[in-house]
Amino acid sequence: MDARCEEAREMAADLALGIVEGEERGRALQHLAECPDCRAEVEKFSDVADELLLLAPQREAPVGFESRVLDELLPAPRRRGRRRWGLVLAPAAAAAAAVAITLGIVSNDLDTAHHYRDTLKEANGTEFEAYSLNSGDSPAGTVFSYQGSPNWIQITVDPGHRADLRTAELVMNDGRQISLRWFHLDPTGSSGGGIPEDPHKVGFLRLTPGVGGEPLVAHFTS
């Protein structure tokens, strides 16, 4: 073992922790490339450093994290039920989109929103998203959400699912329930209005019919 080995072993723990910098690090790495014994010494400390990171507390990732990662990395549409365009909307454009939807350009196909792409190109850092509204496992409409100032949602319900819907409420990720008092379907099956919270904090929207009916639910996450 020569002087270079002694130096490398002296700093083996620091090398494993990744806290050696600059010329000192370069010199050490050069030696490790040539010396299997010193390399083995550093690797033993690396096992410790690795385990230290695994001791960090695991935390539930934020709601929608998985979707955001995959939307960013995988180009093709991947899932039924939710689509994010990553568009950023100017308030005027968002309002225009809301009006357009309210006027009855309604479909149970989420791709409907592509019609608004041109309108929505003006960006202000806020997102427009769409979610499937379902009756059990069956599609029953679409919910559009806009994150901005103000936040709003637009609900469209397919024919056949509109009868006797009486109340709408948001169930937040933290369990709170927010009643949407403005909810009332117009003849085209649409209803929209402001919501007091960021749509990202919404767990799901529930539309409840009269006694005995099955509620319609739109989950705001994947």
Next chain:
Amino acid sequence: MDPSDEALLAGFATGDPRTAAAFVRRFQGRVFGLALTIVRQPAIAEEVAQETFTRVYRHAGNYDARKGRVSTWLLSIARNLAIDVTRMKRLDPVDPDVIAAEISIEHQVPGAEDAGLQPDERDQLRSAITDLPDDQRRALVLAAYMGRTAREISDLDDVPLGTVKTRIRTAMLKLRAEMEVFE
């Protein structure tokens, strides 16, 4: 049987949607947890975690199973990104005692079991860290989680550089001895 971490990583790298989703789901709790431990702010931790998966997706070809497990490769990327963002955004320094307390407690989210040490062995490692003298534990946490060099710790704590190096090395030797018992 669940696919291995390596199989999920390979699928993630090819862009297979199902495998990619499974990969992110398996590791997101660990990555976000480590990022939050270092940066302390959920929104910034999420940025770090998302960038971690982006880096992994783009550089999956660099992963070498001979050099370590997928989980530790992923976490080392998250750690380095979190340290970079802490410096770039000049975030308030975290009290290393807080991190030391956090890592001394088991925090497991469902579906995130790891290869490597068994749970009871990991508990022993936690105990070994708790049993370190305060100054060694502080130096170790500052280095391992906050990326502080021995020189930076020396300046921060106003102790000689040689003393800091000894503290880190002694702490690591004790933990290494503890892990060698497991083998």
